[in-house]
Amino acid sequence: MEPLPLVGVLHSSPVIARYAGNPILSAKDVPYNAGLVFNAGVCKYQGRYVMVFRNDYGSLADHRLDGTNLGLAYSDDGIRWQVEPLPCLEMHDHEVLRVYDPRLIVLEGRVYLCFALDTRHGVRAGIAVTDDFVQYDVLSLTVPDNRNIVLFPERIGGQYVRLERPFPVYSRGGERFDIWYSDSPDLRYWGNSQLVLAVEQVPYANTKIGPAAPPLKTDRGWLCTFHAVDTDPARGKNGWEASWKKRYSVGLMLLDLDNPAHVIGMSREPLLAPEASYETSGGFRNHAVFPCGAIQEDNGEVKLYYGAADTVICLATARLDDLIALCAPLH
Ligand code: BMA
Numbered sequence: 385m386e387p388l389p390l391v392g393v394l395h396s397s398p399v400i401a402r403y404a405g406n407p408i409l410s411a412k413d414v415p416y417n418a419g420l421v422f423n424a425g426v427c428k429y430q431g432r433y434v435m436v437f438r439n440d441y442g443s444l445a446d447h448r449l450d451g452t453n454l455g456l457a458y459s460d461d462g463i464r465w466q467v468e469p470l471p472c473l474e475m476h477d478h479e480v481l482r483v484y485d486p487r488l489i490v491l492e493g494r495v496y497l498c499f500a501l502d503t504r505h506g507v508r509a510g511i512a513v514t515d516d517f518v519q520y521d522v523l524s525l526t527v528p529d530n531r532n533i534v535l536f537p538e539r540i541g542g543q544y545v546r547l548e549r550p551f552p553v554y555s556r557g558g559e560r561f562d563i564w565y566s567d568s569p570d571l572r573y574w575g576n577s578q579l580v581l582a583v584e585q586v587p588y589a590n591t592k593i594g595p596a597a598p599p600l601k602t603d604r605g606w607l608c609t610f611h612a613v614d615t616d617p618a619r620g621k622n623g624w625e626a627s628w629k630k631r632y633s634v635g636l637m638l639l640d641l642d643n644p645a646h647v648i649g650m651s652r653e654p655l656l657a658p659e660a661s662y663e664t665s666g667g668f669r670n671h672a673v674f675p676c677g678a679i680q681e682d683n684g685e686v687k688l689y690y691g692a693a694d695t696v697i698c699l700a701t702a703r704l705d706d707l708i709a710l711c712a713p714l715h
Contacts, residue, residue, distance in 0.1 A: 422691030667693020
């Protein structure tokens with residue numbers, strides 16, 4: 385298969401503004417062993433903002449990582465966070481190596497946590513449900529290789545719906561991965577899988593794309609962020625991880641309200657591209673912005689929570705109307 389072209393320079397859209405106090409959460413805010421504190425799911429539940437974040441702990445000073453857990457934090461304003469004394473959802477056992485990249489979705493009054501998990505027999509993705517962020521009931525796990533699951537916040541046509549990103553390593557010709565749709569009658573059995581958006585349709589990706597934060601319902605369609613990855617072998621060492629050469633930007637698409645496997649529109653340029661110093665330098669993997677949480681406020685603002693350089697958690701905001709307007713029809 386022909387390689388996709390190099391992407392070149394990228395800039396963030398003028399409609400999005402980084403919070404001036406970024407990062408909003410980092411290792412120093414966590415009351416237990418913490419290192420890289422990044423990709424965070426966020427929801428509003430029972431009057432508070434709740435965050436579940438990824439913590440790759442170890443010693444940053446020595447560039448050493450020992451393991452991964454998920455931290456839990458609460459906030460009254462979505463900006464200042466208080467981290468709980470202990471991590472949550474420990475699944476580590478002989479088979480499960482780690483759980484990471486959480487997304488939170490409030491659906492029919494309960495909170496669903498979608499997560500990736502590395503196992504001894506492949507990368508999987510799971511869906512768990514909780515009412516208190518203490519007890520979690522794991523409802524389903526995919527077969528390998530699949531991750532980046534995001535659930536829609538309501539049933540559509542009676543079915544539960546999700547976006548996901550399988551890794552077809554043989555048939556697509558290298559690391560060329562796309563966004564897929566599946567639905568389920570009960571959140572346990574998933575099927576009716578369909579391709580939603582392919583990497584070659586995204587001008588700012590040449591490697592892979594995947595769902596980012598969970599979809600937001602608007603009167604024009606489901607507004608979905610996705611991560612868009614491009615590789616440039618000339619980029620060289622790009623962070624303190626040994627061989628990191630990729631760049632992660634954020635794309636935006638609008639899906640049909642009644643048939644979310646159908647793309648109505650997509651931003652032709654990234655919503656967010658790594659540009660701020662905390663996104664481009666000094667991190668584990670520089671040039672990575674990776675949202676796992678989005679909150680739609682009543683005043684028309686959208687808060688986007690993203691991991692920056694796989695090292696800290698940041699916030700950016702935009703107007704919902706501006707985001708919808710960026711999604712141009714796909715040809
Ligand atoms: C992806 C995942 C994410 C990470 C991103 C950028 O493949 O591992 O957890 O944030 O790469 O490094």
